Amino acid sequence: MSAPRRAVHPKSRKLFQRAQAVLAGGVDSPVRAFRAVGGDPLFIRRAAGACIVDADGRRYIDYVMSWGPLIHGHAPRGLVRTLAAAAARGTSFGAPTELEVTLGDRVRRLMPWIERVRFVNSGTEAAMSAARVARAATGRDRIVKFEGCYHGHADPFLVKAGSGALTLGTPTSPGVPAATAADTLVATYNDLGSVERVLDEHHGAVAAVFVEPIAGNMGVVPPAEGFLAGLRALCDREQVLLVFDEVISGFRASAGGAQGLFGVRPDLTCLGKIIGGGLPVGAYGGRRDLMELVAPSGPVYQAGTLSGNPLAMAAGLWTLDRLTPRLYRRLARLNATLAAGLADAARAAGVPLQVNAVGSLLTPFFTRAAVRDFQSACTADTAAYARFFQGLLARGVYPPPSQFEGWFLSAAHTERDIAKTIAAARETLEEMG
Ligand SMILES: *Cc1c(COP(=O)(O)O)cnc(C)c1O
16 A cells, blocks of 8 residues: 655745744635645635646646635636626725625525525625524524534534533634523434424524535535425424525525525525625525514614625626526536546445535545434544545645535536546545555
């Protein structure tokens, strides 16, 4: 057994040294630092289509795609032109623009359960604001989330299950007050019984259940048959709001998101990533009566200096206007080919691998166990993933630098990219097996 090839990246390494002297931890978001896979992070110089080029001039087929927003690939020409034209008209006004109305209209047309929408600047802001609205609407403080689901880094969501019989959450980060975490209750993904128990135990105290309708932040985990509909029924029974965090699945699972795909109605929806086409945008929206609680029509305060930014709105509009059925068919085909190719390569090499794939998302988990929740995701061998990652990177493929992330396909990925990726995976897995 030989160690996987490991490339050197002298310019990225130098940049990371400089970065560590000026940026906290050398990066602006932790996963970028490659801590989960080892080695120095690549600094990216430019990108086009499905390819990124690092500071050392090496090219990679990209499966990070900015963690999801780039469903049409990097720097599509039409988007670049649209952005240039928008910038020439002014980059920010702090006043309403037609672009916000038009994009809001597009969102509503694609997700009809969003009767009113508010644009913000990130998925974090969307989830934080949706929690505030849910609490205001119900007069209750507690929220339920699922272990392994991510809703951004606002305090109420940086919470894991408490120990013992208590279902009250405990902080996953210092700096989150214990009192805040105690208002977050943690249930098990794909386990309606766990939700029922939490709602029973905290009857009359829960404002909302937050869920990623397709989990993407413990690696990709699709909802089990009936799970989302079951959540809807439980929430109706307990008069609890159901909030779909579609920051990843929105406009990716289908043009209408997971709610369109599965036909389950959330009361509120959080959006991000694709909705900004690679610029910083988030949004939350839903039932009109709930959204009218938000200032200025209602008392729930939420604001943003750059919210509805015209460049971001223009990018979102360009992106949403190109979500054709053909695009989703093509993405699903490529994803199925990639998933099957990875699974076959692992089988041939005798490496245990479970590939979870849905739509244009997949995660290869290095485990024998079926992955359907956080606990089973945690059976994955993260050291094996790290070796797989390094082997692919050395062969010109850039997968997410963590086992517990989704791989993202885009319109720019080709059959040839997929074939090259499978070949690189086959070589790497043979070395590992
Ligand atoms: C990325 C993500 C967020 C946070 O979005 P940011 O724009 O990074 O703040 C929230 N929820 C889900 C499901 C996400 O994947």
